[in-house]
Structures are given as structure tokens and as C-alpha cells.
Amino acid sequence: MPKITNPGSVSGLSRRTVLKAAGAGAALATMSGLPTRLLAADPLKVAAVYTVPVEQQWVSRIHKAANEARDRGDIEYTFSENTSNNDYERVMREYCEAGHKLILGEVFGVEDAARAVARDYPDVAFLMGSSFKPDESVPNFSPFDNYIQDASYLSGIIAGAMSKTKNIGMVGGYPIPEVNRLMHAFMAGVKQTAPDTKFQIAFIGSWFDPPKAKETAFAQIDAGADLLYAERFGVSDAAKERNVLAVGNVIDTQSDYPDTVVASALWHFEPTLEKAVAEVKAGTFKAEDYGVYSFMKNGGCSLAPLGTFEGKVPAEVMEKVAEAEKAIKDGTLTVEINDSEPKSN
Missing domain, CATH: 3.40.50.2300 (Response regulator)
Structure with missing residues (x-):
């Protein structure tokens, strides 16, 4: 119940x-x-x-x-x-x-x-x-939906630079659009700094099964991954135990993994909710796609502060991130929304 x-x-x-x-x-x-x-x-x-x-x-x-x-x-x-x-x-x-x-x-x-x-x-x-x-x-x-592909792209730029083996593991819940598009955006960002990166992609068939996500991540580390995309809880635990890096999704967990989570794409639901509440109060709520309020230009997503990794990510990489963020916000760069299921390469 x-x-x-x-x-x-x-x-x-x-x-x-x-x-x-x-x-x-x-x-x-x-x-x-x-x-x-x-x-x-x-x-x-x-x-x-x-x-x-x-x-x-x-x-x-x-x-x-x-x-x-x-x-x-x-x-x-x-x-x-x-x-x-x-x-x-x-x-x-x-x-x-x-x-x-x-x-x-x-x-x-x-x-x-x-x-x-x-x-x-x-x-x-x-x-x-x-x-x-x-x-x-x-x-x-x-x-x-959490259309945070903009922030996911920026986190990928950092991940590509921080992976030494150029082998990245990615663990998701289900291969549905709101997961797929973030993985694709992340991989596109990685390719900006490490175009030859190998991606291991797996889905655990659950929205909340940290032990299963952790075991899946262990398998990817055993197969050479030195950085993990933590779409699910449990992945960062595996990264911490095996002393590899992780990139977070939706929330910032760096305080829990200060030596592991190098960057995170954050979702901010506030613009979406504020719009809906205003429309209901005004009597103008109608059927429309609220996904756009998760876009970076609308304040719906951001890249988390580097925190403990400040100064550890090369300066030239952070310059690339800043340039991309500015371009996304002013509309000169549009991160592709690809909802198809991503595959390992």
C-alpha cells in the first residue's frame, strides 16, 4: 500500500x-x-x-x-x-x-x-x-519530463576529459525516452573531449534497486570502465568502492561521495511547478507540453558546482563547458534530443 x-x-x-x-x-x-x-x-x-x-x-x-x-x-x-x-x-x-x-x-x-x-x-x-x-x-x-539534456551534455564534456581509459560505464533504469535522451546528450558531450570513448550501457529494469545497479556497475568496472554515469542510485557506491569516478544525474550527491562524483546534471522542477500553479490559479491551465520548462534556458537544469573537484578538472575543459553553456542559453547551441535506446559500442 x-x-x-x-x-x-x-x-x-x-x-x-x-x-x-x-x-x-x-x-x-x-x-x-x-x-x-x-x-x-x-x-x-x-x-x-x-x-x-x-x-x-x-x-x-x-x-x-x-x-x-x-x-x-x-x-x-x-x-x-x-x-x-x-x-x-x-x-x-x-x-x-x-x-x-x-x-x-x-x-x-x-x-x-x-x-x-x-x-x-x-x-x-x-x-x-x-x-x-x-x-x-x-x-x-x-x-x-526531465528534459535536462543541456546539463547532461555539459557533464559529458567533463567526463570525457576525466576518463583515462576512455571507457565509460552507464547504468540506467529503463530504456525509455527520458532516460535515453540524457544518456545520448551525455555521450555527445563526452565526444567533445574524448571522441574515441567506449561506452558500456546497461539497464537494470527498475527505478529503484540500488543493489542491482551497484552490481551492474561493478561488471562495467571489471570490463575497463574508469568513470560511471550514475543514472540510478547504487552506481556511485560501486564507483567509490572501486576508486573510480562517477557523474551524477538529476541530483547532486557529491557531499556523499566527495572523492567520487566529479560532476552532476541537476534538474530543477521549480519552473515547471510555478508555471502550472499560476495557470491553475488564473483558470487558464490547459493541455500543453511542460517539458520545455526543464530546458537550461528556462532555468530547469544546470551543472552542479564542481565542489571538491574544483581545480582538478583542466582549466581548458571548464572553458569549453562555459562556452557551451553560454551558447545553450543564448540559443546558438541546441543539444539534440534523441529518445532512441542507446547502445554500447
Whole structure:
């Protein structure tokens, strides 16, 4: 059963709790099946449904942005974690019935069910992680994704320079678009400083299985990799134990691996959430692709500070990174979005 974390309760919600109902002034009326305007001062009732623990990289960034918005008073926020695909639709419906007006989550394994829920609750806005595009027949459902290929490209430039064997291991969860595009962007960056690099690519078939990711990474190290792309938790642990380097993805874990994680591509969900909250409050939320708010030019991603590796990455490489970052932000460099499954070479 999923775990829901929040104060308050609503009778009839088995083993789940939700925020106390907002005052009448915060309630949203409906018009033409879409939310109408909410007073800017009123916090929006937001709920999130996660299939993994909130500590998991990808979900942690959504959770972080939502908590910050809650702390500012922009939203009320509750969430469930470890929700199984079989339970996902039911939890979504419970949140809708409890009066939440914006539902967040990741529906990669429950796409049809999630959109069916959105059709049944036209006065609720749904902002969901998805590999698919908006559908005008579901005007209150907008997909987002972590399009952080820009930052991944920059981390690859550094990785190519820091690998001595020019053999890099890459461990991902599943070969789906939001993973594939980041791997491709990383490899493109590597080729800017080490064009002859060999890539070992593996997928563990799970979003959260650190032991399996670690064992897969060990195998890549045994096959000659001296730097690992840590798309999943567990990879950096293998790198630390075997004294090789790692590049992080989505979050910055260098404080946990100060001698291992040389760089990280960070995802910032704040621009995505802020846009959605503003649209819901204004009564203008509609089906559109929110993926663009993860682009670097929109503040949705960045390269983490080098921290303990400051001065260890050659200056000329960091100059190349700075030039590429400037070009990405001013539009003169567009990092390719390649959603096809990457292969070892």
C-alpha cells in the first residue's frame, strides 16, 4: 500500500490521510470543464502520487519544489509514495474527491488509467511525468519530463576529459525516452573531449534497486570502465568502492561521495511547478507540453558546482563547458534530443 504523508484526515479514505479542506474562499468553481480563477493569495491544494520513495532522484526534485512552494504559502501539499501501478488510479481519484485542484505524479506505467481519471475530473488539473504528448481531448492533463539534456551534455564534456581509459560505464533504469535522451546528450558531450570513448550501457529494469545497479556497475568496472554515469542510485557506491569516478544525474550527491562524483546534471522542477500553479490559479491551465520548462534556458537544469573537484578538472575543459553553456542559453547551441535506446559500442 502506498504511504501518504500529510496532516489532517478525511473519513472513508482507507489508510490514507489528506490535508484538511481549504476554506470556502479557496475552493475552485468550474467553467467549461476547466478550473476558474483562484485568488492569488489563496494556497492551491496540490497532491502528488509517486510510485517510488521520495528519496529517489527523479521524484525527489518534484518533492523538493513542492515543499518550497508550500513553505512560501503558494500551495498546500500532500503526497503518497511507493504507490503501485495497480493502486495508482484509486489514489488519484481519492485526492480528486478530497478537493485537490492540482495532481502531480509520474504515470509512465499507468498512462491510460491516469488520463481516464483526468477525463472524469475536468475541474482538476493534472501535471504528470509522461513520455507522451498532450491530448486536446483531455484538456486538463499536461505532461512534463526531465528534459535536462543541456546539463547532461555539459557533464559529458567533463567526463570525457576525466576518463583515462576512455571507457565509460552507464547504468540506467529503463530504456525509455527520458532516460535515453540524457544518456545520448551525455555521450555527445563526452565526444567533445574524448571522441574515441567506449561506452558500456546497461539497464537494470527498475527505478529503484540500488543493489542491482551497484552490481551492474561493478561488471562495467571489471570490463575497463574508469568513470560511471550514475543514472540510478547504487552506481556511485560501486564507483567509490572501486576508486573510480562517477557523474551524477538529476541530483547532486557529491557531499556523499566527495572523492567520487566529479560532476552532476541537476534538474530543477521549480519552473515547471510555478508555471502550472499560476495557470491553475488564473483558470487558464490547459493541455500543453511542460517539458520545455526543464530546458537550461528556462532555468530547469544546470551543472552542479564542481565542489571538491574544483581545480582538478583542466582549466581548458571548464572553458569549453562555459562556452557551451553560454551558447545553450543564448540559443546558438541546441543539444539534440534523441529518445532512441542507446547502445554500447
